Amino acid sequence: MTQYYFTFRSLTQAQTARRAAERRGIRASLLRTPRELSAQGCGYALAVKEETVRGAAATLTGAGISYEALYRVRDDGMTEEVIP
Amino acid sequence: MTYFDHAATSFPKPPEVCEAVLRAMERCASPGRGGYRESLLAAELVFDCRCRCAELFDCLPEQVVFTAGATQGLNMAIGDLVRRGDRVVVSGFEHHAVMRPLTERGAIPTVAGTKLFDREDTLLAFDRAITEDTSAVICTHISNVFGYILPIEEIAALCRRRNVPLIVDAAQSAGILPVSLRRLGAAYIAAPGHKGLLGPQGIGILLCGRQPKQLLLAGGTGSLSGSFRMPDFLPDRMEPGTANVPGIAGLLAGVELVLRRGTDRILQRETQILNTVVSALRSDGRFRCFTGEGQAPVLSVQPEREDCEHAARRLAEKQIAVRAGLHCAPLAHRSAGTADRGTLRISTSFYHTEEDAARLTDALIM
Numbered sequence: 001m002t003q004y005y006f007t008f009r010s011l012t013q014a015q016t017a018r019r020a021a022e023r024r025g026i027r028a029s030l031l032r033t034p035r036e037l038s039a040q041g042c043g044y045a046l047a048v049k050e051e052t053v054r055g056a057a058a059t060l061t062g063a064g065i066s067y068e069a070l071y072r073v074r075d076d077g078m079t080e081e082v083i084p
Numbered sequence: 085m086t087y088f089d090h091a092a093t094s095f096p097k098p099p100e101v102c103e104a105v106l107r108a109m110e111r112c113a114s115p116g117r118g119g120y121r122e123s124l125l126a127a128e129l130v131f132d133c134r135c136r137c138a139e140l141f142d143c144l145p146e147q148v149v150f151t152a153g154a155t156q157g158l159n160m161a162i163g164d165l166v167r168r169g170d171r172v173v174v175s176g177f178e179h180h181a182v183m184r185p186l187t188e189r190g191a192i193p194t195v196a197g198t199k200l201f202d203r204e205d206t207l208l209a210f211d212r213a214i215t216e217d218t219s220a221v222i223c224t225h226i227s228n229v230f231g232y233i234l235p236i237e238e239i240a241a242l243c244r245r246r247n248v249p250l251i252v253d254a255a256q257s258a259g260i261l262p263v264s265l266r267r268l269g270a271a272y273i274a275a276p277g278h279k280g281l282l283g284p285q286g287i288g289i290l291l292c293g294r295q296p297k298q299l300l301l302a303g304g305t306g307s308l309s310g311s312f313r314m315p316d317f318l319p320d321r322m323e324p325g326t327a328n329v330p331g332i333a334g335l336l337a338g339v340e341l342v343l344r345r346g347t348d349r350i351l352q353r354e355t356q357i358l359n360t361v362v363s364a365l366r367s368d369g370r371f372r373c374f375t376g377e378g379q380a381p382v383l384s385v386q387p388e389r390e391d392c393e394h395a396a397r398r399l400a401e402k403q404i405a406v407r408a409g410l411h412c413a414p415l416a417h418r419s420a421g422t423a424d425r426g427t428l429r430i431s432t433s434f435y436h437t438e439e440d441a442a443r444l445t446d447a448l449i450m
Contacts, residue, residue, distance in 0.1 A: 032119035
């Protein structure tokens, strides 16, 4: 199952983003950013399903919540940065 | 024990607060460190507390920085804004948590407003004292000695007009009066978690209206770990080290109680009890009571024929708790003319009853 990871520079930002997404009915899981996606080390990410990624991106943008990057993570572990 | 020293710390803590602290110690690890359940639970709890504080103090969650208490918060704020030789303006009622860091830093304070319960005079004094050379204004919201509520909204407006950063000491007002970071436009507002917010000792909040440049502490934040510099965003920039998760849990429970009750109702109830005490002491005629318009539920009295420390000791022997002396605020006593004898301080809480008030005054008067 392909998932999308929004990465954040701080835990608080990730949590703020999750609350904003949940208020819009978008399920998002909070997790540690995979090391390969975290240039500066030690971050948190929100994982959302493919069908909700556009809505999540729009929600974050609308709420003024900035994220570092958005990645597509496939089942086989391949990741690529995407622009929503 | 009949406890009338809530200006020092709220006691006993509400059961909800005690339970929250214990639950946190049993279930929560450290936030922002791991991805396992116990770390994420801790993170959720800390974020919940940030959000509830943001709701109470009208700011964004990331503007809520957890500290060890108001003293640490004030040191952080003063450390960011004040250098050696800087001219600052303070009220005549500041606590040592403000005056000592200013002294140790070699700042030059101008004391504005020394007339007790005279809001108009206080505001005029601040207006006169703030000049082009003023680096910061630091002002208490409520005097911890006399309960004088300073005109903080008007002082904040003055500071905004003059483009001077304001630091507010909300040690006695948090949880009792409305305090809005957004409306005041303050650079910083410092509050303890253990007085009006009913949490345990060892936790406080610093509301940040600005990005701090100078830091008091630096260390690990669980973010941007590849860098040797502190993050340049809040709250991480001001929160190095391990979070006081049990303290934050207790604070969350306390803040939720305050939000449920509402500061209007809290102030009204506490003031009612204080008025009962004042009325009894005035009827007796042997106590000088420092009261005035717009007073918070903190009262200083001077027994006419008894040393205040002796009176406090006498009450303690009857299991009644009050505080005596200078209350870590000699400047306030200097302003009010009570430095030589000090005062006996009585501070009420939402939980007090009329019977508690009667027990206190009966013991004092006898």
